[in-house]
Amino acid sequence: MQSIYRFATVAFLSLTLASCASVSSSVPTAESGSSYAGKVLVTQSELPEGTSHTVLGTVKANARAGYGNVERLYPLLADEARALGANAVVGVEGGRMMSMWSWAAPTANGTAVRIDNESALSALPGDSL
Secondary structure: OHHHHHHHHHHHHHHHHHHHOOEEEEEEOOOOOOOOOOOOEEOOOOOOOOOOEEEEEEEEEEOOOOOOOHHHHHHHHHHHHHHHOOOEEEEEEEEEEEEOOEEEEEEEEEEEEEEOOHHHHHHOOOEEO
16 A cells, blocks of 8 residues: 555656646747757847748747746747757747746747848847757
């Protein structure tokens, strides 16, 4: 009987801890070829008109618990974009959503792009991660 309680306790704690982690995902819209190894610019801005780029997909990240700011999810967006081969995430929008452990967990999404002229990245506002 004691082993059943121990198993139930371990299972409950494992499920609880797993559900608190932040998650990220991406939806590719173009074939990128390979991942990108450099820093990724994450910005709320859109690209200036005439910037040569390729849209590689959309990326999103959700904190399943907590009430922190949306910016804490930017590294997850950058990692997802990097995996798609992107060097920037543009048009980032954030908000709140109800989750199992929070009434207002942060969420963020944006468009993963590969900007052809990497020097143009320095002219854009945002965080390079």
